[in-house]
Amino acid sequence: MKFRRRQQQEPVAPSPSPSPSSSVSLPVSPPRPGTYRTGEPIRDTKAPSGPVEDRWDTRRFQAKLVNPANKRKLTVIVVGTGLAGGSAAATLGELGYKVKSFCYQDSPRRAHSIAAQGGINAAKNYRGDGDSVYRLFYDTVKGGDFRARESNVYRLAQVSVNIIDQAVAQGVPFAREYGGLLDTRSFGGAQVSRTFYARGQTGQQLLLGAYQALERQIAAGTVEMHTRHEMLEIVVSGGRARGVVVRDMVTGEIETHLADAVVLATGGYGNVFFLSTNAKGCNTTAIWRAHKKGAYFGNPCFTQIHPTCIPVSGDYQSKLTLMSESLRNDGRVWVPLRKGDGRAPADIPEDERDYYLERIYPAFGNLVPRDIASRAAKNVCDEGRGVGPGGLGVYLDFADAIARLGRDAVEKKYGNLFEMYERITGENPYEVPMRIYPAVHYTMGGLWVDYDLQSTIPGLFVIGEANFSDHGANRLGASALMQGLADGYFVLPTTIGDYLAGAGAFGPVEEDDVAEARKAVQDRIDRLLSVNGTRTADSYHRELGRIMWDYCGMERTEESLRKALERIPELREEFWNNVKVPGDAEGLNQALERAGRVADFFELAELMCVDALHRTESCGGHFRAESQDADGEALRDDENFAYVAAWEWTPDGPVLHKEELDYEYVKMTQRSYK
Amino acid sequence: MNLTLKIWRQSGSSDKGRMVTYRVEDVSPDMSFLEMLDVLNERLILEGDDPVAFDHDCREGICGMCGMVINGVAHGEQRATTTCQLHMRHFEDGAVITIEPWRAAPFPVIKDLVVDRSSFDRIIQAGGFVSVPAGSAPDAHAVPVPKEDADAAFDAATCIGCGACVAACPNGSASLFTAAKITHLGLLPQGQPERDSRARAMVEQMDAEGFGGCTNTGECTAVCPKGIPFDTIARMNADYLRSASK
Numbered sequence: 001m002k003f004r005r006r007q008q009q010e011p012v013a014p015s016p017s018p019s020p021s022s023s024v025s026l027p028v029s030p031p032r033p034g035t036y037r038t039g040e041p042i043r044d045t046k047a048p049s050g051p052v053e054d055r056w057d058t059r060r061f062q063a064k065l066v067n068p069a070n071k072r073k074l075t076v077i078v079v080g081t082g083l084a085g086g087s088a089a090a091t092l093g094e095l096g097y098k099v100k101s102f103c104y105q106d107s108p109r110r111a112h113s114i115a116a117q118g119g120i121n122a123a124k125n126y127r128g129d130g131d132s133v134y135r136l137f138y139d140t141v142k143g144g145d146f147r148a149r150e151s152n153v154y155r156l157a158q159v160s161v162n163i164i165d166q167a168v169a170q171g172v173p174f175a176r177e178y179g180g181l182l183d184t185r186s187f188g189g190a191q192v193s194r195t196f197y198a199r200g201q202t203g204q205q206l207l208l209g210a211y212q213a214l215e216r217q218i219a220a221g222t223v224e225m226h227t228r229h230e231m232l233e234i235v236v237s238g239g240r241a242r243g244v245v246v247r248d249m250v251t252g253e254i255e256t257h258l259a260d261a262v263v264l265a266t267g268g269y270g271n272v273f274f275l276s277t278n279a280k281g282c283n284t285t286a287i288w289r290a291h292k293k294g295a296y297f298g299n300p301c302f303t304q305i306h307p308t309c310i311p312v313s314g315d316y317q318s319k320l321t322l323m324s325e326s327l328r329n330d331g332r333v334w335v336p337l338r339k340g341d342g343r344a345p346a347d348i349p350e351d352e353r354d355y356y357l358e359r360i361y362p363a364f365g366n367l368v369p370r371d372i373a374s375r376a377a378k379n380v381c382d383e384g385r386g387v388g389p390g391g392l393g394v395y396l397d398f399a400d401a402i403a404r405l406g407r408d409a410v411e412k413k414y415g416n417l418f419e420m421y422e423r424i425t426g427e428n429p430y431e432v433p434m435r436i437y438p439a440v441h442y443t444m445g446g447l448w449v450d451y452d453l454q455s456t457i458p459g460l461f462v463i464g465e466a467n468f469s470d471h472g473a474n475r476l477g478a479s480a481l482m483q484g485l486a487d488g489y490f491v492l493p494t495t496i497g498d499y500l501a502g503a504g505a506f507g508p509v510e511e512d513d514v515a516e517a518r519k520a521v522q523d524r525i526d527r528l529l530s531v532n533g534t535r536t537a538d539s540y541h542r543e544l545g546r547i548m549w550d551y552c553g554m555e556r557t558e559e560s561l562r563k564a565l566e567r568i569p570e571l572r573e574e575f576w577n578n579v580k581v582p583g584d585a586e587g588l589n590q591a592l593e594r595a596g597r598v599a600d601f602f603e604l605a606e607l608m609c610v611d612a613l614h615r616t617e618s619c620g621g622h623f624r625a626e627s628q629d630a631d632g633e634a635l636r637d638d639e640n641f642a643y644v645a646a647w648e649w650t651p652d653g654p655v656l657h658k659e660e661l662d663y664e665y666v667k668m669t670q671r672s673y674k
Numbered sequence: 675m676n677l678t679l680k681i682w683r684q685s686g687s688s689d690k691g692r693m694v695t696y697r698v699e700d701v702s703p704d705m706s707f708l709e710m711l712d713v714l715n716e717r718l719i720l721e722g723d724d725p726v727a728f729d730h731d732c733r734e735g736i737c738g739m740c741g742m743v744i745n746g747v748a749h750g751e752q753r754a755t756t757t758c759q760l761h762m763r764h765f766e767d768g769a770v771i772t773i774e775p776w777r778a779a780p781f782p783v784i785k786d787l788v789v790d791r792s793s794f795d796r797i798i799q800a801g802g803f804v805s806v807p808a809g810s811a812p813d814a815h816a817v818p819v820p821k822e823d824a825d826a827a828f829d830a831a832t833c834i835g836c837g838a839c840v841a842a843c844p845n846g847s848a849s850l851f852t853a854a855k856i857t858h859l860g861l862l863p864q865g866q867p868e869r870d871s872r873a874r875a876m877v878e879q880m881d882a883e884g885f886g887g888c889t890n891t892g893e894c895t896a897v898c899p900k901g902i903p904f905d906t907i908a909r910m911n912a913d914y915l916r917s918a919s920k
Binding site: 087090091094105106107108109110111112114115124126162164165166167168169170171173174175176177178179180181182198199201204205208211212213215216218219225227250279280281313314316317318319321322420423424426489490493534536538539580582583587588590591 | 685686702704705706708709712713715716718719720722723724725727729730731732733734735736737738739755759761763784785788790791792794795798799800802803804805806807808809810811812813814815817818819820821824825827828831832834835858859862864865
């Protein structure tokens with residue numbers, strides 16, 4: 001049976017507002033916090049059947065083609081210009097489509113993919129160390145704790161090799177050996193060396209490659225670029241995604257752009273926690289607006305806490321900075337053996353140190369996957385053995401590496417990271433061990449998409465971190481760059497063609513649908529500006545983030561989640577009645593931009609908690625304290641939870657649609673990195 | 675720490691603009707410069723004033739979005755540091771700090787400290803790429819690249835496009851930015867087929883945008899947060915001359 005798509009449109013502003021004079025839709029809580037209804041399961045994800053290694057070939061062959069003359073008549077909107085969006089817009093332009101690209105920054109080159117440090121995985125097996133497409137597939141399914149689709153992950157591993165070829169041809173200056181060939185390194189969750197890198201700036205170099213390809217298409221006239229524009233609503237007409245409503249952040253003008261298909265590549269929603277490694281501007285608005293228009297949200301509670309970030313230093317902290325996980329290749333993680341040991345690290349002798357990752361996980365040692373390393377850090381800090389201010393930190397020590405390789409070699413590999421650390425903390429990591437602590441880094445959840453990367457709104461495609469697809473419950477290091485570029489350069493350009501081949505029958509966009517979307521945007525802006533309360537949007541965001549970190553963070557319990565589900569709606573109501581947004585909607589108003597994003601984070605936060613509460617198992621980055629084994633490791637419940645939770649938005653609360661996951665190739669086992 | 679800030683305020687492109695003085699108190703030395711401005715802005719909002727507009731995004735020194743002239747120096751006095759990575763521990767208690775936007779005709783002010791740098795994108799559009807459509811690439815190991823070339827290309831490729839070089843240059847030249855890209859691609863075998871046309875088109879676009887010429891003053895490399903080498907400009911000039919003589 002085919003998955004039934006929504007036939008009727010959701011009304012745009014269906015929920016009652018607390019103030020009768022306002023027509024703005026305000027979110028409505030379900031009757032009891034945490035309740036939801038269960039809807040029809042999702043039975044078909046459009047992945048072809050047959051051997052897993054043939055499925056992508058099959059799909060590519062089956063996909064309908066659009067002839068070159070017709071491509072020129074078809075418009076595709078791509079929102080976001082990171083690795084996924086930038087590469088997709090460039091590639092669609094190369095194919096001959098008319099592309100409109102949007103980003104909120106002043107240039108497409110600034111999207112947050114640029115900050116990825118460590119590297120990009122690819123199953124090239126250039127080292128001859130036993131790597132293969134199948135092994136990358138296997139590692140990714142296992143690393144995702146058996147909550148990702150085999151078909152998607154296999155395709156990702158296949159395409160990974162093409163990405164490296166493409167990037168090298170564009171002039172991406174990857175690290176090389178003296179013989180002129182590409183260098184690789186190993187990364188968490190893998191025992192082969194398959195991570196290609198450009199010093200500690202791999203994301204920057206890959207993004208500039210995509211950006212340059214995009215600028216080339218802009219010059220060629222196939223891509224029309226709109227910088228400093230923020231998407232605030234999606235236009236759905238005749239049951240299809242047909243455009244977006246955006247705000248020109250410089251003039252304040254609300255614009256409508258129509259198209260034959262819309263691609264969201266707007267990244268993750270880690271900033272729901274306020275403090276995260278995301279850029280300050282990263283937000284959920286684009287995908288949340290789409291969710292409220294009918295796109296299901298997949299596994300919203302799957303968030304990744306990165307183990308190696310610089311610890312929080314004070315209340316004013318505006319973001320957290322990641323130290324690449326590649327540092328765990330040579331750095332050794334430890335805490336004092338004794339609780340409350342206040343000595344300087346150099347004064348603590350070897351036998352009074354606990355290299356806890358090497359002790360607990362001898363096979364993988366300091367290279368265990370991120371979720372495991374993060375939780376282990378939390379555990380030793382909870383035991384009172386943490387270091388630094390507030391005891392919220394562990395050491396990452398390079399003394400052994402410097403003794404073994406020499407300071408120069410360490411500097412060559414990690415120089416820029418060490419510099420960054422010193423700049424932020426004022427401490428020299430060549431002499432004093434780094435202090436690190438986990439921080440929110442990546443969201444595996446996102447809009448639900450099928451094998452074609454199409455959401456439950458026909459014509460709305462979602463790529464990169466914005467979708468939920470390939471990482472299951474935990475993403476392996478160096479796999480985000482791989483997925484973003486796989487989606488943008490190779491997968492979407494094929495699958496969207498299949499959809500656009502039927503564009504002749506789409507019909508015109510109804511004016512009412514456009515008017516409705518524009519009105520929703522205008523009403524929200526007017527409402528935010530009219531509250532004129534006594535607290536800033538940022539102060540609400542901080543408080544929301546604190547709730548999420550304490551109750552829906554590294555460890556979740558039924559009790560903590562219920563607390564969050566009580567507190568969030570209260571705080572959200574206060575926000576809508578007491579936020580202070582200065583200025584007006586004309587021209588640049590950064591406070592207004594922030595307030596709109598915080599409003600959407602409030603609603604998303606609640607869905608994340610509902611999802612986390614319903615999933616009573618632990619898996620990957622989602623650790624429910626009630627579900628652990630005797631050693632304190634995450635305990636999955638495959639019998640009851642081997643599914644993707646795809647949430648539908650309704651005015652009466654969320655509806656859960658389950659997509660069962662089958663594992664034909666990788667046997668479901670409890671992960672062990674011991 | 676208690677500080678006095680003198681900040682450039684300009685409501686829009688048609689406004690003349692002026693310096694306005696603000697006091698900020700209880701600043702922690704561990705704050706970043708932008709966090710200090712956040713604190714000021716939170717206060718301004720609650721007092722009903724217009725907060726200071728400034729560009730920023732990643733706040734880890736790589737996106738290139740932030741940038742202000744601090745005490746007369748682009749990104750402030752700490753070398754090889756973006757504004758977002760500058761921390762208050764480098765300032766004295768009681769200091770007076772002036773904060774201004776990048777000033778160059780091709781970077782018109784949008785509001786306060788926010789400027790329009792789209793001229794940089796247009797320089798890249800002119801030729802800052804290798805023409806290789808997705809899917810057409812040969813195997814990555816088909817062409818070995820000597821390590822020293824790859825490393826030198828990387829050093830030029832780390833440019834974050836912030837525009838500090840332009841703000842610091844007495845001529846308002848974008849030579850360091852343009853040369854960084856010409857050098858990055860010109861050093862790699864993949865960049866050879868378009869090397870001449872790239873240099874010519876990018877330099878011509880730089881001129882068309884109204885950026886000044888290079889007079890080897892070297893202010894650009896002094897403020898560059900990524901330490902783009904000055905000799906990239908010599909390379910750009912050599913490539914440009916070669917292309918012009920063909």
